[in-house]
Amino acid sequence: MLSYALQRVGLALVILIVVMLAMYGMVFLVPGDPASVALGPRATPALKALLTERMGLDQPVLVQIWRFFSHTLQGDLGVDVWSKRPVLDQIAEAFPHTLILGIVALGWALVLGIALGVISVVYQGRWVDRVLGVVSVSFISVPSFVVAIYLLLIFAVWLHWLPAIGAGKPGDVTSQIKALILPSLAVGIGWVGYLARMVRASMLEIMGANHVRTARAFGLPERRVVLRYALRLAIVPTISVIAMGLGSILSSAVFVETVFSRPGLGTLITGAVFKRNYPVVMGTVLVTTAFYLLVITAADLLIAKLDPRVRDALAD
Amino acid sequence: MPWPTSPRALKALLADPMGAMGLVLVSLFVIMALAAPILAPYDPLALNVRAKLQGLSWAHWLGTDQLGRDTLSRLIFGARTALSISVTATGIAGAIGLLLGLIAGYGPRWLDAVLVLVLDSVNALPMMMLALAIITVIGPGTFTLILVVVLVSIPSYARLIRAQTLSLRRAEFILAERAIGASTPRILLRHLLPNVLGPLVIVLSMDIPVVIMLEAGLSYLNLGVKPPMPSWGNVLYDGYTSIRTSPTLVIAAGAPLVLATLGFTFLGEGLRDALDPRLASTRPR
Numbered sequence: 089m090l091s092y093a094l095q096r097v098g099l100a101l102v103i104l105i106v107v108m109l110a111m112y113g114m115v116f117l118v119p120g121d122p123a124s125v126a127l128g129p130r131a132t133p134a135l136k137a138l139l140t141e142r143m144g145l146d147q148p149v150l151v152q153i154w155r156f157f158s159h160t161l162q163g164d165l166g167v168d169v170w171s172k173r174p175v176l177d178q179i180a181e182a183f184p185h186t187l188i189l190g191i192v193a194l195g196w197a198l199v200l201g202i203a204l205g206v207i208s209v210v211y212q213g214r215w216v217d218r219v220l221g222v223v224s225v226s227f228i229s230v231p232s233f234v235v236a237i238y239l240l241l242i243f244a245v246w247l248h249w250l251p252a253i254g255a256g257k258p259g260d261v262t263s264q265i266k267a268l269i270l271p272s273l274a275v276g277i278g279w280v281g282y283l284a285r286m287v288r289a290s291m292l293e294i295m296g297a298n299h300v301r302t303a304r305a306f307g308l309p310e311r312r313v314v315l316r317y318a319l320r321l322a323i324v325p326t327i328s329v330i331a332m333g334l335g336s337i338l339s340s341a342v343f344v345e346t347v348f349s350r351p352g353l354g355t356l357i358t359g360a361v362f363k364r365n366y367p368v369v370m371g372t373v374l375v376t377t378a379f380y381l382l383v384i385t386a387a388d389l390l391i392a393k394l395d396p397r398v399r400d401a402l403a404d
Numbered sequence: 405m406p407w408p409t410s411p412r413a414l415k416a417l418l419a420d421p422m423g424a425m426g427l428v429l430v431s432l433f434v435i436m437a438l439a440a441p442i443l444a445p446y447d448p449l450a451l452n453v454r455a456k457l458q459g460l461s462w463a464h465w466l467g468t469d470q471l472g473r474d475t476l477s478r479l480i481f482g483a484r485t486a487l488s489i490s491v492t493a494t495g496i497a498g499a500i501g502l503l504l505g506l507i508a509g510y511g512p513r514w515l516d517a518v519l520v521l522v523l524d525s526v527n528a529l530p531m532m533m534l535a536l537a538i539i540t541v542i543g544p545g546t547f548t549l550i551l552v553v554v555l556v557s558i559p560s561y562a563r564l565i566r567a568q569t570l571s572l573r574r575a576e577f578i579l580a581e582r583a584i585g586a587s588t589p590r591i592l593l594r595h596l597l598p599n600v601l602g603p604l605v606i607v608l609s610m611d612i613p614v615v616i617m618l619e620a621g622l623s624y625l626n627l628g629v630k631p632p633m634p635s636w637g638n639v640l641y642d643g644y645t646s647i648r649t650s651p652t653l654v655i656a657a658g659a660p661l662v663l664a665t666l667g668f669t670f671l672g673e674g675l676r677d678a679l680d681p682r683l684a685s686t687r688p689r
Contacts, residue, residue, distance in 0.1 A: 099524075106525040114541050222422065229669035231617040233624060234658045237644055241655070245648055339532035343621050347644070357533070358625055361540045369540045373533045381528055 096388055100381045107377050111370050112156050165371035170363060175371035178356060183375070185255055185352035186345070190337045192268055193276030194330060201283025206319060208288040209295065220284065227281030233343035236274035240347060243270055253349040271348045275340045279333060283326060290322040324394055331387030334380055416678035423674020429667025433660075436480055437487040446474035448481040448634045457650045466656040469642045475656050478634040483660065485635045489546065490615035493553035498608045501558045502600070505565025506592055510573055516566075523559040531556045535622065544627045552622075553615050564607060568600040606679060610672035613665040620661055636661050 147155070159166070165175040204224065208217045244252035256264030294300060295318050303313050342354035349355070353372055360368035417423040436443060445465075452472035459467050466475040508519040526534070535552040542548055572578060573596075581591050616636075622628035623637025624644075631638055636657060643654030 102521065103525045103528045106521065107529060110525070111537065114537065225422070225669060225673065226666060229613055229665045230662055231621060231665060233621055234640070234661050237640065237647070237654060238658060241647055241651055245651070335530040338530040342532045342536070343624070346625060357536055358627070361536050361627060364540055366540060369537055373529065373537050376533050377529050380530055 092392060093389055096385050100385045104378060104381055108157065108160065108374065109153070111373060112153065160374065165374070166367035168365060168368055170365060175367050178368065179353070179371055179375050182351055182353045182356040185350060186338070186341050186354065189268065189272055189275060189341055189345070189350070189352060190334070192272035193337060193340075194279065194333075196273055196276035197279030197283050197330075200280045202287050202319070202323075204280065204284035205287025205291065205322075206314065208284065209291045209318070210314065212292065224281035224284045227277050228285075230277070231343075232274050232278060232340035233347055235277055236271065236344045236347040239270045239274055255350050255352075267348075267350070271344045271350055274344045274347075275337055278336070278340070279330075282329070282333075286326060286329060287319075287322050290325055291318045294318045294321050324391070327387055327391055327394075331384050334383050338376055338380070413675070413678050417671075417674045420674050420677065422670045423678065426667050426670025426672070426674055429663055430671050433483050433487065433664050433667065437483040440480050440484045444474075444477035444480045446477040448473065448477040449632050450474070457646060457653070459650065459652050467650070467652040469639070469653055470646060475639065475653060478639050479636065479657065479660050481634040482636040482639060483664070485629055485633060486616045486619055486664065489549055489553075489619050489629075490612045493550045493615055494557065494608045494611055496550070497554040497557035498561055498604055500554065501561025502565050502604060504558065504562040505600070506569055506596065508562065508566040509569025510588075510592060510596065519562070520566075523562055526555065527559045531618075535618070536627070539622070539627050544622070544630070546629050546633075549619055549622060549628050553618060557611060557615075561604060561607065565600050565604060568603065569596055572596055572599055602679070606672070606676050609675060610669070613668035613672070616664055616668070617661070636664075 163176055165179070167174055168178065204220055208220045211217045240252055243250045250270055251263070251267050254267055256262075256267035291314075295314075300313060300317050303317050304310075338353070341352060342358060344350075345352040345354035346358055353376060357369055357372040359365075360372070417427065450473060452468070454472065455464070455468050456470055456472040457468060458464055458472075461467070464474050464476070466479065468474055469478070504519060504523075508516045508523075534556055538552050538555065539548055542551075578591060578595060581595060619628055620635060620637035620640065623635035624641045626638070626641065628637055629635045640654065640657040640661070643651075643657045647654050
């Protein structure tokens with residue numbers, strides 16, 4: 089188990105280093121020098137010379153790479169080309185908004201997805217199950233930003249039930265919760281469908297297992313068999329799926345935050361892309377990648393700990 | 405396994421109501437894209453400021469946008485943009501993924517290790533983040549869009565082909581070929597390729613809706629195709645900006661996106677179930 093953990097963490101670190109090198113190298117792949125790229129259309133010779141010096145572009149490449157890595161490890165992701173504010177500060181401001189959006193979206197997925205999955209199992213093979221099957225696939229395939237816009241149209245513009253833009257007033261929890269409902273539903277809806285399917289499939293597999301048959305033979309009520317014996321086992325594989333899903337949740341968040349004009353990493357990075365604000369884009373990409381790697385590695389380790397079969401396979 | 409176009413596969417696909425519906429929807433979109441100039445009642449770029457932001461009417465079935473352009477015509481031509489970009493991009497990504505997967509699976513082990521590390525690193529980046537990083541560096545446009553799709557899709561195709569090749573290289577018929585002294589190109593092209601191509605075709609067809617979504621999403625953010633080129637994404641954005649005054653535009657613009665992604669997903673799942681149920685199921689991206 090320990091060697092597996094070290095191996096997984098090591099791999100994550102190597103990948104992170106490769107990604108950092110790639111991000112750094114990308115600036116040099118562009119025609120023209122990186123200072124002009126970073127400055128974009130605003131470049132004047134004086135500004136360019138200043139930035140070239142500040143970015144250390146007058147140094148040998150190896151020195152540059154060393155500087156880049158040591159700065160990044162110290163949490164220095166450079167400064168915003170426009171506002172001159174440290175990139176890390178902006179990311180730290182935006183991150184909690186996206187994090188809560190993702191968590192609530194996963195909450196929808198867990199609650200609705202598991203409920204729909206269990207209902208499908210209970211009505212297995214009947215029309216309810218078939219309708220839920222179609223609904224689940226539809227949820228998975230429909231683009232999150234279209235869902236976001238339709239939700240906004242129905243619940244904010246027509247019905248006036250929920251706010252259309254922003255993240256609520258600072259300090260006012262009720263308004264913040266209200267502002268979170270539609271965006272999180274738009275981000276999470278694909279996962280509702282996916283979890284519903286997954287829970288259904290793994291529960292059906294477990295329902296045929298010996299211990300469930302034994303439980304039934306002892307005359308336990310069906311409710312108890314489904315919820316206690318089948319559902320509990322069916323939840324374990326969803327952990328890895330949810331961790332892997334973080335990447336897609338981030339992608340949806342980029343669109344959904346823009347639709348609802350919510351602060352967050354998505355609005356931060358899209359705004360930066362428009363202005364070709366290179367340090368902000370690279371910083372956001374690095375931080376999200378590091379976070380993503382951290383979560384999938386943690387999930388792998390958690391599964392190895394929870395599921396004896398995975399643990400035994402690793403021991404060999 | 406049978407080919408996706410074989411009569412048996414088609415029969416199995418049509419027996420499944422969802423697969424049949426997928427086939428119908430996809431056929432409609434392909435016809436729309438191919439026959440766009442014939443089907444569209446107006447020039448999708450023609451401005452008519454006097455007829456701006458109209459609702460449904462006989463002259464403009466789906467209304468008009470801020471510049472008086474006919475929404476139906478823009479959406480019909482948008483099908484062309486969506487399909488051409490997604491087919492080109494998945495095709496290129498599939499070809500490169502196939503090549504890399506064969507090299508990783510059949511080539512020397514050290515090369516496999518290097519390729520897997522690189523592929524895993526690309527996969528470790530959240531898709532949208534990688535896309536935005538590339539767009540920042542080379543600027544938005546159709547070429548960028550295709551490049552982004554190719555880069556983010558290669559790893560999963562290469563991994564699929566690699567896994568298939570690895571399991572096949574120890575198969576008896578391959579060992580037999582090697583024993584009688586067949587050359588490596590012969591083994592790769594005549595024996596491995598036909599066996600790994602089927603699953604790849606299914607996975608590629610299942611990824612087309614994902615690419616359509618990415619194209620529309622980035623065009624919605626004005627980071628995809630350059631306006632005034634019609635895209636479902638930029639029509640949706642035009643609708644979004646006037647969502648309070650004339651919701652017709654935004655409702656109409658979202659519909660083809662919903663129907664196309666549903667159609668392709670139903671078709672892809674139908675094909676998979678009909679041909680190779682072992683392939684991984686659709687996941688949100």
